[in-house]
Amino acid sequence: DNEDVSNSLIIFYNKLSNSNSPHDPVLGWNLSSDPCTGPWTGLTCDNRTHSVKKIFLDSLSFTGTFDASTLCNVQSIAASLIAVNLNNNLLHGENLDEIVNCRELTHLQIGGNRFSGSLPDSLSRLHNLKVLNISSNNFYGSLPDLTLISGLQEFFAQNNQLTGTIPNLDFSNFEQFNVSFNNFTGHVPNGGDRFPVSSFIGNPELCGDLLPRQCPSLPPKKSKGISNYQVLMFSGYFIIGLTIFLVIILLLCKRGKTKEEKANLLNKEASFDDSFYKPSFTSGEYKAGLSKSGISAATESGMVSSSLIVLTSPEVNGLEFDDLLKAPAELLGRGKHGTVYKVIGEQGMTLAVKRIKDWTIPSNDFQQRMRRLDQVKHPNVLPPVAFYCSKQEKLLVYEYQENGSLFRLLQGTQMGQVFDWSSRLSVAATITNALAFMHQELREDGIAHGNLKSSNILLNKNMEPCVSEYGLMMVDNEDQSSLSNFGANSAFKTDIYGIGVILLELLTGKVGQNNGLDLAEWVLSVVREEWTGEVFDKSLIREGAREEGLVYLLQIAVKCVNTSSPEARPSMNQLARVINTIKEEEERSISVSIVSEP
Numbered sequence: 001d002n003e004d005v006s007n008s009l010i011i012f013y014n015k016l017s018n019s020n021s022p023h024d025p026v027l028g029w030n031l032s033s034d035p036c037t038g039p040w041t042g043l044t045c046d047n048r049t050h051s052v053k054k055i056f057l058d059s060l061s062f063t064g065t066f067d068a069s070t071l072c073n074v075q076s077i078a079a080s081l082i083a084v085n086l087n088n089n090l091l092h093g094e095n096l097d098e099i100v101n102c103r104e105l106t107h108l109q110i111g112g113n114r115f116s117g118s119l120p121d122s123l124s125r126l127h128n129l130k131v132l133n134i135s136s137n138n139f140y141g142s143l144p145d146l147t148l149i150s151g152l153q154e155f156f157a158q159n160n161q162l163t164g165t166i167p168n169l170d171f172s173n174f175e176q177f178n179v180s181f182n183n184f185t186g187h188v189p190n191g192g193d194r195f196p197v198s199s200f201i202g203n204p205e206l207c208g209d210l211l212p213r214q215c216p217s218l219p220p221k222k223s224k225g226i227s228n229y230q231v232l233m234f235s236g237y238f239i240i241g242l243t244i245f246l247v248i249i250l251l252l253c254k255r256g257k258t259k260e261e262k263a264n265l266l267n268k269e270a271s272f273d274d275s276f277y278k279p280s281f282t283s284g285e286y287k288a289g290l291s292k293s294g295i296s297a298a299t300e301s302g303m304v305s306s307s308l309i310v311l312t313s314p315e316v317n318g319l320e321f322d323d324l325l326k327a328p329a330e331l332l333g334r335g336k337h338g339t340v341y342k343v344i345g346e347q348g349m350t351l352a353v354k355r356i357k358d359w360t361i362p363s364n365d366f367q368q369r370m371r372r373l374d375q376v377k378h379p380n381v382l383p384p385v386a387f388y389c390s391k392q393e394k395l396l397v398y399e400y401q402e403n404g405s406l407f408r409l410l411q412g413t414q415m416g417q418v419f420d421w422s423s424r425l426s427v428a429a430t431i432t433n434a435l436a437f438m439h440q441e442l443r444e445d446g447i448a449h450g451n452l453k454s455s456n457i458l459l460n461k462n463m464e465p466c467v468s469e470y471g472l473m474m475v476d477n478e479d480q481s482s483l484s485n486f487g488a489n490s491a492f493k494t495d496i497y498g499i500g501v502i503l504l505e506l507l508t509g510k511v512g513q514n515n516g517l518d519l520a521e522w523v524l525s526v527v528r529e530e531w532t533g534e535v536f537d538k539s540l541i542r543e544g545a546r547e548e549g550l551v552y553l554l555q556i557a558v559k560c561v562n563t564s565s566p567e568a569r570p571s572m573n574q575l576a577r578v579i580n581t582i583k584e585e586e587e588r589s590i591s592v593s594i595v596s597e598p
C-alpha cells in the first residue's frame, strides 16, 4: 500500500513539474524516502495514521499538468487527503472529473493557472468542500450546481470565461465570494449584496442593484384566469388592432416609395459601394456641403460655418466638404460622444471623420477652440487636419491610423499576444509626457483632453502611441460633480482619472468599462483587502517584470483614480516625472543585469 502511495505521488509530482525540468525547484520528492517521514516539501501527513493529508505546492512556477486521477484514484490517498493547494503555477488540468473520488477534500485551490475547458459536474459532489478557488484560469461554460455543497464558505472564480447564471446559493454561509470578470448572465442571487460590488463586476450581462446593469422589474403577477368572455373581447381587440397596423404599414410603404423615387431623381450621382456607406447627414447640411464654396475662399469670406476648414495637412488641401460626403465611408465605431467613419478621400488619403454628437457649443467658440488646438503641436498628439462646423453638425477630420489603438492592443493580450513590460512602460511614459505638455500649454485656455481612454490612444505608422481627440468635447462624466469646486481645472483633474485608468489597464491587462469605474473599483478593492500581486497581468509576472516597478506604477495609478478627494490626484507633470523615473530605473536594472551576466 505504502509503495502504491509513494509511486502515485511521484507520478503526480512528475506530471506537475513536467518530469522535473531543470528549472523546477528541488523539493525532495523522490522514492528514496518515505513521503511522511522524508523531506517531501509541501506534503503533510497525519501523524497518527501516517496518511497523506495536505499537498501545498502553490506559487512554484510548475508548468506541467495536474492529473487528478494520480491522487484521487488511489484509495489510500483519496481517503485521507483534505487539502490541495496548487494556486499560482502555470498548470494545465487533466482528468479533473476524477477529483470527485477525493471525497474528503475541504480545500481545493487551483487558482492562477492555465486550466481551461468546462468545469466537471462532479465538483458539486465534493460535499465536504469549504474553500474552492478556480480563479484566474480559462474555464468556460456554466458552474456546477454549487448549491449541493452546503458547507462551502469561500468561493473564488474571478477572471475566467464562465457563463450561465450564478446558482442560488445560501450566501449566509459564505465568508468570501468572487465571480467578477466572467460572462455570467441573469441577476445576482438574493443575499449576494452581502459582498462588495467587486465580487460581481466585469460581467457585462449580469444585473443587480450595485451593478451598472439594473435588472428589469418583474412583470406584474397575473391575478386569476380569464373568462371566455374576456378571451373573446381580447381577440376582437387584437383583430381590430392588427387591421389598423397593416393599413398603416401599407400607407407608410407607399409614402416611402414616392420619397425614395424623388431622392433618386435629386441625387443621381449618389452611387457607392455597398460595403461602405455614407454618413447620413440631413438634407439641409448636405446642401450646405454641396455649395462647392472653395475652402480658402469660404474661410476668408467668413462663411466658415458651412465649409470644411483645413488646418494643417498639405495632403488634404483642396478637399471639400462635399468630397467628404461623397467619399465611401465605413463605420469604425459609435461611442458615447459620436461616431467615427473611415473615409477614403479622392486624393487617396485615408481619413477618420468624427461626427460629434450633442455638443451645444456655439460655432464661433468651437472654431476658436480648434484653431487654438492647431497652434499647440506635440509629436505624440494626433492633430485634426480639418474640421467642419454648422449649427447641427460638428465634424473633425484626422489622418486614419491603421495600426489600431491601445485598447485593441490590450484586448490582444487577453488572447495571448505579447505586450511586454518595457513596451507598456514606454507607452505610459510617452503619453503622459505628451499630455503633460498639452496641459501646460492649454491650461490657461482651460482645454483638457476631456475623454481620455485607451481607444483614444492610437498607434501611428511607427507603432508609437498618439493621443487622439484632444480637446474635442466638454468633460461631462460623473467625476465632474465631485470636481465642481475646481472650476476650469476640473477638466484637467478628470484627465488624470482617465490616464489612471489607462495605467491600470496596462498593469492588469484588462480593459476598463463604464468610464473605467469597474476596473478602478476592482483594483482598489483588491489593494484594500490584501495588496497582493493578484491585480497584475499574469503575463507580466511570467515575463519576470520587476515587482518594484509594477508596485510603484500601481501606487501612482491608484492616486490618479482617487474619487473621494480628486484634489489629491497628481498633476500630469508630476505623473510624467514619476513614470519617467520608473522607466529609467527599469532600463538601468536591465543594463546592470546584462553587464553582470557571466
Ligand SMILES: Nc1ncnc2c1ncn2[C@@H]1O[C@H](COP(=O)(O)OP(=O)(O)OP(=O)(O)O)[C@@H](O)[C@H]1O
Pocket: 332, 333, 334, 335, 336, 337, 338, 339, 340, 352, 398, 399, 400, 401, 402, 404, 405, 451, 453, 455, 456, 458, 468, 469
Ligand atoms: N484617426 C483614427 N484612426 C484610426 N482609428 C480611429 C481614429 N480615430 C478613432 N478611431 C477608432 O474608431 C473607433 C471609434 O472611435 P470613438 O472615439 O468614437 O470611440 P470611443 O472612444 O469608444 O467613443 P467616444 O470617444 O465617443 O467616447 C475606435 O475604435 C477608435 O480607436
